[in-house]
Amino acid sequence: MKPPLFEYSAPRTLPEAISLLANDPGAMVLAGGQSLIPAMNFRLSSPSRLVDIQHVDGLRGIDVSNGRIVVKAMTRHRELELSDAAFQANPLIRETIANVAHVPIRNRGTVVGSLCHADAAAELPLLLLLTGGAVVAEGPQGRREIAARDFFTFHMTTSRLPGEIIVEARFPALPPGAGWAFLEFTRRHGDYAIASVGAIVRRFGGRAEVSLAAGGISSRPIILTAAQDVLNGSDLSAGKLAEAGKAAAQAVTAADDIHATADYRRRLVAALVGRTVSKALSRVS
Incomplete structure (x- = not known):
């Protein structure tokens, strides 16, 4: 075509x-x-x-400093995936990007481009939201930073204003000692996720602090607030994980489509929450 x-x-x-x-x-x-x-x-x-914008000066590269990973607009997925400095600062980035399409696509596609495309089932919008990241927009009215929670407004829709270009994405470094994990379920490897979950887990004594986000289950990536509330301050027992999964299932608002029913997504995200948090917990140091 x-x-x-x-x-x-x-x-x-x-x-x-x-x-x-x-x-x-x-x-x-x-x-x-x-x-x-x-x-x-x-x-x-x-x-x-x-x-x-491929010929515009200053739009390439990755800078890891001051507790964050700054990714310029023309930086390819594969560059960020293979960056040792980015991996040391936040290994969740590499684990998440490894699920983006296939290597030839990651060799050409850009991180910021994926964020601006804002597919509700894509991996990188979920990652930016989960980590509390942001993008930087530059336009006729100047330069501004937009938090991930304010950037993604609907499926393939962002709060970027007419005339603005997103010139960089900012991913915070992982907190010291935190565990991380990203899991998704697709029909075939490289497809957009039917549902995906990312988790960051910290332990303070016998109690946990958990951040959870999901993709593919709503009109944009979302924080699983109810599931977090179940898990935060708990011992992350099997019972608590099951309870959190049930809470996460209630966040599914995607309608039935050719890939899955809403009920299937509810069951899927409930299972993914337990598996993702358990995997993240195993990495807590």
Whole structure:
């Protein structure tokens, strides 16, 4: 299939890229293109102009310092996945990215592009939300940081304003001694998840502090607040994990579709919560 007709621009500076977007309401940013180009070919997206940012200075690289991992807009999935510095700061990042599509896709697709695509079943939006991360937007009105909880507003919808470009993503380092885990269930390896769960677990004496997020079960990635409430302060016994799974199941709002029924997703996320927290707990130091 072929995409609809569009204009193409390849700016060399960020102000030029922002100007192109601001002056054309139908324009879209092209980074890795692993989501956008297929959407255009299927006529699910019809931008009037593609603003290709691959030649813009300052949009590549990973910086690990001051307790966070800063990922610039043109950084590929595979670069972040294989970064030893990022792994040392937050090993949950590598475990999560390993579930993103396949290596050829990760070689081309960008981390920030996936976040901006904002598929409710994608792995990286869940990761940014779970870790309490943020993105940085730059546009005609200047530069601003947007917390993950405010960035993802609906399936494939974010709070990015017209003319803004997301220039970097910021993932916090994992807290010292914390355990981590990410699990998802897909029909085939590389598919979007029918349901996925990420967990960060800390122990204080005999009590736990747990962060939980899920994807594929709602119109955006969500924090499993009710399940966290069950687990926080507990000993993470089998009974508590089962109770938390039941609480997580109530967060499923996705309707029946060709992949699974809502009831199936409820059962699935309940099981994933127990398995993910148990795996994270085994890594607590």
